[in-house]
Amino acid sequence: MANTPKIKKLYTHPSETYDIETDSLEAHVAICSERYFAIHQHLQDSEARLSIKIDTNSGQISRMEKIVFWGIGAIFVTLLGSILAVILR
Numbered sequence: 001m002a003n004t005p006k007i008k009k010l011y012t013h014p015s016e017t018y019d020i021e022t023d024s025l026e027a028h029v030a031i032c033s034e035r036y037f038a039i040h041q042h043l044q045d046s047e048a049r050l051s052i053k054i055d056t057n058s059g060q061i062s063r064m065e066k067i068v069f070w071g072i073g074a075i076f077v078t079l080l081g082s083i084l085a086v087i088l089r
Contacts (some may be wrong), residue, residue, distance in 0.1 A: 021028040 006038055017031055
């Protein structure tokens with residue numbers, strides 16, 4: 001867990017900007033622009049972290065698939081050998 005990246009918190013609406021936004025439309029637009037920029041950055045960071053995890057997990061999944069296929073093959077060969085042993089007896 002030491003490699004877990006620190007997740008940034010999204011922008012919260014502080015009470016000091018509320019009064020400014022109710023008085024001025026231009027201030028509201030500027031503050032909203034900053035909020036949307038912060039949300040966009042957070043989404044891009046999340047997408048980058050998710051892409052890294054997907055790449056890591058896809059390698060592990062393909063390894064697990066190989067193990068499962070080898071296990072199924074071993075069971076099949078064992079059952080086939082048992083059936084042949086019973087028939088040729």
